[in-house]
Amino acid sequence: MGKQRILVKFSGEALAGESGYGVDTSILKFIAEEIKQLVDNGIEVGVVIGGGNIIRGVTAAKDGIIKRTSGDYMGMLATVINAVAMQEALEYLGMRVRVQSAIKMEQICETFIVRRAIRHLEKGRIVIFAAGTGNPFFTTDTAATLRAVEIGADMIIKATKVDGVYDKDPNRFPDARKLPTLSYDEALADNIKVMDDTSIALAKENKLPIVVCDMFQKGNLLAIMQGDYDKCSIVK
Numbered sequence: 001m002g003k004q005r006i007l008v009k010f011s012g013e014a015l016a017g018e019s020g021y022g023v024d025t026s027i028l029k030f031i032a033e034e035i036k037q038l039v040d041n042g043i044e045v046g047v048v049i050g051g052g053n054i055i056r057g058v059t060a061a062k063d064g065i066i067k068r069t070s071g072d073y074m075g076m077l078a079t080v081i082n083a084v085a086m087q088e089a090l091e092y093l094g095m096r097v098r099v100q101s102a103i104k105m106e107q108i109c110e111t112f113i114v115r116r117a118i119r120h121l122e123k124g125r126i127v128i129f130a131a132g133t134g135n136p137f138f139t140t141d142t143a144a145t146l147r148a149v150e151i152g153a154d155m156i157i158k159a160t161k162v163d164g165v166y167d168k169d170p171n172r173f174p175d176a177r178k179l180p181t182l183s184y185d186e187a188l189a190d191n192i193k194v195m196d197d198t199s200i201a202l203a204k205e206n207k208l209p210i211v212v213c214d215m216f217q218k219g220n221l222l223a224i225m226q227g228d229y230d231k232c233s234i235v236k
Contacts, residue, residue, distance in 0.1 A: 004156055006037075009159065010048075023053065109130065213233075
């Protein structure tokens with residue numbers, strides 16, 4: 001069996017901390033340390049980060065002044081800001097990192113080329129995929145699943161603020177029940193928000209497992225890669 005390869009998806013909001021906006025460098029460092037643990041254990045890691053801590057296309061376009069397409073491109077640029085911040089945090093810890101953007105911006109990062117991304121991973125570099133899919137109307141969840149499939153990842157880990165998938169919002173309903181394992185079709189149910197429908201359909205088509213876990217649980221990512229699924233949910 002070859003090396004394990006995964007794609008980790010973080011939300012942009014996670015980087016903002018208590019303020020809800022911008023980048024909290026202490027959280028950035030925590031996430032970087034979690035990713036470093038994976039690489040130190042011989043795991044090849046791709047990363048996708050959302051842009052919700054800066055701007056969301058849907059929100060920017062809600063009153064009609066900004067077109068949805070332009071709003072989404074603004075959101076893509078936000079993910080590039082987060083990707084550069086994460087690159088800095090990982091390099092601060094001594095990691096080798098490349099940012100690849102779906103939109104060309106040579107002064108800041110490489111343009112996404114799947115063969116080059118795979119080569120970086122094989123050489124032990126972390127690859128951060130920025131600017132979503134490069135197309136409006138697609139979320140960073142879909143971008144994460146697409147990149148995971150393209151690089152041949154064994155699984156996608158969606159790191160969130162809860163320790164898995166529940167049958168309803170655990171923050172609002174005390175009787176919410178955790179679902180340790182669920183099928184892709186169950187994940188597509190209206191009341192269960194794992195990822196958006198497009199990304200789940202893409203994962204289903206390519207038999208790509210989705211693991212949902214609490215990103216703030218120290219050592220969680222490595223535990224999952226070592227086969228400990230107690231503190232997460234798996235969609236497969």
